[in-house]
Amino acid sequence: MADRYLRFAGTAPGRLLTRRLGLPQPAPLHRFSPERPSLGGGLLHLTAGKPDLDLAPVLARTGLPEDTGHPAAVVLDATGVRDVDALAEVHAALRPVVRSVASSGRIVVLGSPLDPCDHHQAAAQQALEGFVRSLGKEIGRGRTVNLLRLTDAGAAESTLRFLLSPKSAYVSGQVIETGAAQEADVDWERPLAGRTALVTGGARGIGEAVAATLARDGARVVVLDVPQAEQDARRVAEQLGGTALALDITAADAGERIAAALPDGLDVLVHNAGITRDRRLVNMPAERWSPVLEVNLASMLRTTDALLGAGAVKRGGRIVATASIAGLAGNAGQTNYGASKAGVVGLVRSLAPRALAGHGVTVNAVAPGFIETKMTAAVPLFIREAGRRMNSLAQGGLPADVAETTAWLAHPASGAVNGQVVRVCGQSLLGA
Numbered sequence: 001m002a003d004r005y006l007r008f009a010g011t012a013p014g015r016l017l018t019r020r021l022g023l024p025q026p027a028p029l030h031r032f033s034p035e036r037p038s039l040g041g042g043l044l045h046l047t048a049g050k051p052d053l054d055l056a057p058v059l060a061r062t063g064l065p066e067d068t069g070h071p072a073a074v075v076l077d078a079t080g081v082r083d084v085d086a087l088a089e090v091h092a093a094l095r096p097v098v099r100s101v102a103s104s105g106r107i108v109v110l111g112s113p114l115d116p117c118d119h120h121q122a123a124a125q126q127a128l129e130g131f132v133r134s135l136g137k138e139i140g141r142g143r144t145v146n147l148l149r150l151t152d153a154g155a156a157e158s159t160l161r162f163l164l165s166p167k168s169a170y171v172s173g174q175v176i177e178t179g180a181a182q183e184a185d186v187d188w189e190r191p192l193a194g195r196t197a198l199v200t201g202g203a204r205g206i207g208e209a210v211a212a213t214l215a216r217d218g219a220r221v222v223v224l225d226v227p228q229a230e231q232d233a234r235r236v237a238e239q240l241g242g243t244a245l246a247l248d249i250t251a252a253d254a255g256e257r258i259a260a261a262l263p264d265g266l267d268v269l270v271h272n273a274g275i276t277r278d279r280r281l282v283n284m285p286a287e288r289w290s291p292v293l294e295v296n297l298a299s300m301l302r303t304t305d306a307l308l309g310a311g312a313v314k315r316g317g318r319i320v321a322t323a324s325i326a327g328l329a330g331n332a333g334q335t336n337y338g339a340s341k342a343g344v345v346g347l348v349r350s351l352a353p354r355a356l357a358g359h360g361v362t363v364n365a366v367a368p369g370f371i372e373t374k375m376t377a378a379v380p381l382f383i384r385e386a387g388r389r390m391n392s393l394a395q396g397g398l399p400a401d402v403a404e405t406t407a408w409l410a411h412p413a414s415g416a417v418n419g420q421v422v423r424v425c426g427q428s429l430l431g432a
Contacts, residue, residue, distance in 0.1 A: 003372070003396065005026075005385070006026045009025055009026055026395040027103055027140070027141045028142065029142050029170065030103075030142070030169060031398070032404060033166075036166065037166070038063060038166070039104070039164065039166060041067060041072025041105070042064055042065045042069075042071050042073075043062065043065065043071055043072070043074070043075065044066075044067055044073070044075070045059060045075050045077070046075070046094070047080075047093070048078045048080070048086060048089035048093050049086040049089060050080040051078070051079045053110075053152075053153045055075070055077055055110070055153050057153075058153045058160060059160070061157065062160060062164050070101075070102055071097070071101060071105065072101070072104075072105045073105055073106040073108070073164045074094070074101060074106070074107045075108050076093055076094060076107070076108070076109045078109055078110060079110050079111060079112045079150070080112075081112075081128065082120065083124050084123070084124060090109075090131065098135075098139065101139075101143055102143075103141040104141070104142040104166070104169065106143065106164050107144070107146075108147075108164065109132050109145070109147045109148070110147075110148050110150060111125050111147055111148070111149045111150075112149060112151065113125075129147055132146065133145075136172045136173040136392050137392045139392075142169075142393060144168065144169070144171060144172035146168075146171065146175075146176065147175045149178070150178045152178070152180060155179065155416035156178045158408065158414045158416075159178055162405075162408040167404035167408065169404075170397040170398070171405060172426060172427040173392060173423075173427030174427075176417070176420055178417055179417075182416055183415075186411075186412055186413045190217060190218035191217050191218065192214060192218040192219035192267070192410065195218070195220070195268060196221075196222065196264070196266050197211075197214045197221050197266070197269075198258065198262070198268070198270065199221060199223060199272055200271055200272050201224070201249075201272040201274060202221070202223035202225055202233065202236060202270075202272065203229040203236055204225075204229070204374075205373045206322070206368065206399045207273070208223075208236050209400050209402065209403040210272060211242070213407045214406075215242060217410075217411075219410075220243075221237065221240050222243050223236050223240075223242060223245065224244075225244075225245075225246065225247075225273070226246070226248050230244065233246060245261055249295065250294050250295055250298070254303050255307050256310070258303065259306065259307060259310045262312065265312050265314045267314055267316070267317050268317065268318045268319075268410045269304070269318070269319045269320070270321075271300045271304070271344075274296045274322060274340075275291060275296065276337050276375075277336060278333045280332070280335075284335065289336045292336040292337055293336060296337070296341065296344070297340040297341075297344060304319065304347075304351070308361070311359075313359065313361050314361075316361075316415070317359075318361065318362050319361060319362065319364070320410055321344050321348055321365040322344070322367075322368070322402075323345050323366065324337070324338075325369045325425050325430070326338045327339075327340070327343070327344060327345055327367065328341075328342070328367060328421075329428070329430045341367070345367075348363050348364060348419060349421075352364070352419030353418070356418050362409075362415060364409045364417060364421070365420070365421045365422070366402055366409070366422055366424050367421055367422065367424065368425065369387075369397060369423065369425025369428045370387035370397065370425070370426075371396060371398065371401070371424075372396045372398055372399075376396070390428065391425055391426035391429055392426055392429070393426035393427065397425065401424050402424050409422070
C-alpha cells in the first residue's frame with residue numbers, strides 16, 4: 001500500500017504544514033538500483049583520539065571521492081578514544097559537519113571493542129553507542145548513523161561498503177562488531193557467483209525479495225516454501241533462474257530432505273519462513289501458541305543442526321536468520337511471536353562462535369521492523385501509521401531493505417561479521 005503521507009510531506013504545502021504542526025517529516029530514501037548504485041557524493045574522513053588503523057586504502061575502495069564541502073558520507077575514526085576527554089574530540093569533529101551531510105547521507109562512527117582490563121576505555125567506547133543512537137534520532141532528512149566496532153580495517157571492508165551505500169537505507173542506530181579477517185576471493189560486482197543459496201519462505205514478501213537480491217549477486221537460488229505455495233515458489237524460481245523446493249519446514253526430517261535435494265551442498269542458508277497468530281496471552285489458546293514457536297524457532301533449530309551435522313553448509317558458508325524487533329522490544333498481542341523471534345537471537349549468539357570454529361560458517365540475523373508487505377497493508381489504518389512513523393526515518397521499510405542486509409551478511413567477504421543481530425527498522429523508537 002502506498003505511503004500517501006510520505007508523498008504529501010514531500011510537497012511544498014506538506015512541508016509547511018508538517019513543520020508548523022510538529023508532525024513527522026519523512027524524506028524519500030535513496031535505495032540501491034542499477035541506475036543509482038552509489039550515494040552520489042563524496043566522503044569526509046575525520047578522526048578523534050589517536051587511531052592506529054590505516055583506513056585510507058579501504059575507504060578509497062568504496063568508490064566515494066574525498067569531499068569536505070557537502071559530503072554524502074562521513075566516517076569518524078574514533079577507535080583511539082580511550083577516555084572521557086577524548087570524547088570531546090568526537091563532538092568537535094562532527095558538530096560542524098552534521099548539517100552539511102547530504103539527504104540520505106551516511107555517518108559511520110568507528111570504535112574499538114570494549115577493553116575488559118581498562119574501564120576508562122570501556123566507558124568512553126560505550127559512550128559512543130549512546131552518542132550514535134541519539135544522533136540517529138535527531139539528524140533527519142533520510143540520513144543514517146551507525147557505529148562499527150573493529151580491530152582490522154581490511155576485515156571490515158564489506159561492512160563499510162554496505163554502510164556507505166544506498167543498500168543500507170533503512171539501517172540506522174545500529175552497533176556492529178567485526179572480528180578477524182577471513183580469506184575470501186571476492187568479485188564485488190557478483191560476489192555470490194558460483195554459490196548456492198537456499199531461502200525458506202521464499203515464495204512471497206520478504207523471502208521473495210531476499211531470493212531476488214541473492215540471485216542479482218550471482219547466487220543459484222533454491223526457493224523453499226510449503227507445498228501449498230509451490231506454484232508461487234516455482235514462479236519466483238523461474239524468474240530468477242533457480243529452482244523450487246516444496247517442503248514443510250516443520251517436518252521432522254526437513255533438514256535431511258534439504259541435504260538430499262542439494263547433494264553438492266549449500267553456501268548460503270537463509271531462514272526466513274515465519275508465521276503470526278496474534279492474540280493477547282489471556283486469549284491465546286495452545287493452538288495459536290504452538291504453531292508460531294514450531295515454524296519460527298523449533299524448525300530453524302532442527303534444520304540448522306541437521307544441515308551442519310551433515311556438512312551440507314560448506315566451509316566459508318553463511319547462515320542468516322530472520323528475527324524481529326518484536327523479539328527485542330516485545331509487542332502487545334505477540335507473546336508467541338516475540339518469544340519465537342527472541343529465541344532466534346539466542347540461537348545466533350550461542351551458535352555463531354561454535355559454527356565458525358567447527359564448520360567455518362558464520363551465523364547472523366536480521367531483525368526487521370515495520371516493513372511494507374501485504375501483511376502490514378492489512379493492519380488497521382491508525383496502527384499502520386504508528387508503525388510507519390515511530391522510527392527515526394518516519395516511514396516503513398521495504399522488503400528490499402531486509403534483502404540487502406541479508407545479502408551483505410551472506411557476502412563472501414563478510415566472514416568477519418559473526419553473531420550479529422542487525423535491526424532493519426529505520427531505528428525504531430522502541431527497543432532500538
